[in-house]
Amino acid sequence: MATKNIQLPELGEGVTEGELVKWLVKPGDKIEADQAVAEMMTDKATVEVPSPSAGVVKELKAKEGEVVEVGNVMLIIDTEGAGAQAAAPAPAPAKAAPAPAPAPAAAKPAASAPAPAMQAATVTHAAPGAAKPAAPAAANGMDIYPPPADAKTLATPATRRLAREMGVDINNLKGSGVAGRVTRDDVLHSGGAGATAAGAPTYQSPGIPRVAYQGPAGAQEERVPLRGIRKKIAETMQLYKQIIPHITIADECNVTALVKMREELKVQGEKLGVKITYLPFVMKAMIATIREFPMFNASIDDEKQEVVYKKYFNIGFAADTPNGLVVPVIKNADQKTIVQLSKEINELGKKARDGKLALEEMKGATTTITNIGSFGGTFATPIINHPEVAILGMYKIQEKPVVKRGADGSIEIDVIKSMNFTITADHRLIDGAIAVRFLQAFIARLENPGVLMLDMM
Numbered sequence: 056m057a058t059k060n061i062q063l064p065e066l067g068e069g070v071t072e073g074e075l076v077k078w079l080v081k082p083g084d085k086i087e088a089d090q091a092v093a094e095m096m097t098d099k100a101t102v103e104v105p106s107p108s109a110g111v112v113k114e115l116k117a118k119e120g121e122v123v124e125v126g127n128v129m130l131i132i133d134t135e136g137a138g139a140q141a142a143a144p145a146p147a148p149a150k151a152a153p154a155p156a157p158a159p160a161a162a163k164p165a166a167s168a169p170a171p172a173m174q175a176a177t178v179t180h181a182a183p184g185a186a187k188p189a190a191p192a193a194a195n196g197m198d199i200y201p202p203p204a205d206a207k208t209l210a211t212p213a214t215r216r217l218a219r220e221m222g223v224d225i226n227n228l229k230g231s232g233v234a235g236r237v238t239r240d241d242v243l244h245s246g247g248a249g250a251t252a253a254g255a256p257t258y259q260s261p262g263i264p265r266v267a268y269q270g271p272a273g274a275q276e277e278r279v280p281l282r283g284i285r286k287k288i289a290e291t292m293q294l295y296k297q298i299i300p301h302i303t304i305a306d307e308c309n310v311t312a313l314v315k316m317r318e319e320l321k322v323q324g325e326k327l328g329v330k331i332t333y334l335p336f337v338m339k340a341m342i343a344t345i346r347e348f349p350m351f352n353a354s355i356d357d358e359k360q361e362v363v364y365k366k367y368f369n370i371g372f373a374a375d376t377p378n379g380l381v382v383p384v385i386k387n388a389d390q391k392t393i394v395q396l397s398k399e400i401n402e403l404g405k406k407a408r409d410g411k412l413a414l415e416e417m418k419g420a421t422t423t424i425t426n427i428g429s430f431g432g433t434f435a436t437p438i439i440n441h442p443e444v445a446i447l448g449m450y451k452i453q454e455k456p457v458v459k460r461g462a463d464g465s466i467e468i469d470v471i472k473s474m475n476f477t478i479t480a481d482h483r484l485i486d487g488a489i490a491v492r493f494l495q496a497f498i499a500r501l502e503n504p505g506v507l508m509l510d511m512m
Contacts, residue, residue: 371420
């Protein structure tokens with residue numbers, strides 16, 4: 056009986072593990088190559104994991120709800136009778152097993168073949184002594200490649216960047232990943248151990264110190280594992296808060312005219328089958344204001360000590376889901392109409408709630424908007440999504456009485472529609488006075504929708 060171990064593949068840059076949400080197959084099922092066998096939830100999205108080979112499911116090696124690390128065996132399949140396509144990759148590992156050939160020779164055949172989406176490793180393995188030389192590069196089919204000649208360790212670009220930001224010398228870390236690769240968690244849990252890169256600030260890892268909670272004796276408590284998206288959100292938010300010195304400016308906006316315009320366009324949107332919300336207007340006002348203040352669409356390259364000004368506008372918007380906060384991204388938002396933005400926001404929002412967002416749909420944001428007002432909030436201090444340098448907060452619309460003084464000195468009370476806005480900025484690049492001026496210019500556009508329309512022409 057020919058069997059293969061199906062391992063969890065790379066699920067995205069910097070992703071080292073996933074939570075098994077649901078098996079799509081069971082023992083005894085016949086599967087085809089590239090057929091989805093499981094749904095995995097990472098800190099970025101829920102994705103379907105395909106099998107690289109055809110065969111019959113023999114054994115499931117993980118339980119639903121369990122966290123599986125990249126490279127770990129997920130299931131075992133029987134490939135006997137699956138055809139030449141499934142059996143083709145087998146000779147390479149079989150030849151490599153008995154021969155203690157040097158690493159370059161072992162890696163040569165694998166380098167010429169494209170790496171599959173998932174690695175199917177044969178049950179027959181090389182001896183422990185021979186396994187290590189064959190581990191680097193595409194020999195494992197896991198998108199793990201040897202580091203440059205002058206590097207000392209395996210790690211993804213995202214992991215190396217994280218190490219730089221935390222002031223950790225990645226070469227001094229012992230990798231827990233496949234082929235000894237240093238993972239994101241290895242860096243986070245290093246506690247800053249190792250030589251600090253020259254000139255780089257040292258940040259305390261979100262995992263250190265690990266404080267054990269001790270409740271009162273006899274108290275009724277329930278313990279639930281912190282894992283999946285919630286665990287990653289916790290680590291990421293604390294890390295971003297440590298890296299970026301945040302400053303938040305708040306102001307209120309008279310959105311009476313905007314509310315009226317939106318109500319009129321809402322009817323037109325319904326005819327087109329599109330729900331028009333306030334978010335597209337806010338996006339357009341933000342883009343127009345960024346053209347005046349380009350530092351709000353930038354990032355800081357700490358390694359090269361440079362400010363990177365983005366000439367494109369990829370706007371992320373925070374979406375609340377049953378599994379936690381995710382940030383879908385509207386690409387090239389400046390080139391889209393209010394209707395187009397509304398349609399894309401609705402589609403991405405639904406995919407986020409259903410856990411169906413693709414990784415590409417959450418990457419590349421240049422700045423972010425969070426709409427806390429949709430839940431009734433009036434003020435917050437949002438955390439910036441590093442490496443961005445700003446995040447705009449929008450809050451609920453309220454009716455508010457205001458005093459209007461006439462030319463003759465008379466006083467009248469008027470009721471307006473009011474909405475609070477905040478701009479949270481990276482104080483390394485943006486001073487408080489600049490943040491105030493940005494917010495004032497942004498609010499001026501929303502208070503005068505006609506001006507905003509001119510910006511969109």
